[in-house]
Amino acid sequence: MVDKSDRTRDPVLLDQLLTVRRGTAFWHRAVEALDDASLDGPTLLEGWTRRHLIAHVGYNARAIARLVLWANTDEEHPMYSSPEDRNREIEEGATMPARALRHLTDHAAVSLDVEWRDTPEDLWSYQVRTAQGRTVPLSETVWMRTREVWLHAVDLDNGALVSDIPEHVLERLLGDIVGMWAKRGTDPGLAIHVEGREDLGVLGSGADDPEATVRGDLPAVVSWVSGRGGARLTEGAEHTPPRWI
Template sequence: MGARTDLVTDPAVRADLLLARRGTSFWARELSRVPDAGLDEPSGLPGWSRRALVAHVGYNARAIGRLVEWATTGVETPMYASPQARNEEIEIGATLPPHALRHLSEHAAISLDVQWRDAPPTAWSAPVRTAQGRTVPLSATPWMRIREVWLHAVDLRTGATLAQLPGELADRLLADVVATWDRKGVGAGLALVDTDSGARYATAGPLTREVAAPRTALLGWATGRADLPGEEPAPAWL
């Protein structure tokens, strides 16, 4: 029997699955650089230890897997029972022994990848609901995972930087940040300008503020991971 491959035929979804898998490898590589004792140290996210971050990324894979189950079976399976349940899950997961925490990260990612691989083409247009309450097709879930693994790999503080993200991913993240601000009704009239490429990302409304910087610096500021001299913090993203 030959190797099993993705059943989805949409080239855009296939491309996102590839990017999610590359991001998973990037995350796994950076996590492997954290010694067990280093899991107790702070991550790059304020108030989050590396332990909590690893638990979050692991449980995020399981949560997205529930959306795949929802789309493939038609039985509603939310990502989390509630925001409180999500937070409690991370808190408990962060107390796991190092080997169990690493096992969670690795095997949750493998399980999600298998679910994606086996999802039939018809499932990818099925509506599911994100933890933020948005209804999206299953085809949006690889992008949800892409954001998690690539950015949180940098948040592990092992030396990885936003400059290591693929250029097309950085561009999509900037566009995603601005689109999210629009949905949340924040940052009206704000435009981001990537001085490396000249690309411009603007929220709705008359222009009131323009933030221009090289792509990596702009992405760090927009996602709340870096400051820009002379600029106030960016509106909250996720």
């Protein structure tokens, strides 16, 4: 009998793998709910149709799988050869017949999951380089994919909501985005309040300026900080967040 279980026994990593697999299922349900004609419709991402987004998510799985291959072979396999090649790949993928496009996103996700499953315990700390030039342990690729599938399912704009994303994923997204602003020096100087979550504190650098406030529940705040609109905020929707990725 073939053992189909993960080779890692790290409970934290196993929980992260479970979250990304649930997010992948969430993404696939959102795609499957679209008929072929609807693939030409717009997304929440400016300039991209659903075809572009589905191609992107499929090719992203392949790109992350290259990082897993890098760790498992000790031979460098970058995510993309260049930003231009990445963009060209997405544009070309968006022209695929609907059946081929669906197969791309399904097959790439399965292949990536198999690569993760078969990675030995000691290789999860292997250092790889992301498309943004960050050097991270291989375990970070699980989070990279997690945010892709959960957020982009919402971006398809066919019923999935930020509030459908698990709370612990939203919490990490919020921390990552605000932390990235601080690291890049692009913090907008706002005080960000998450209603009902005093444990998260006041985020952002504007805590001493009550006139510069963004406020809402966790899904609303994450939607705003990630550039997906502030319609559900209770305060501060007029502010524009910096880019984060």
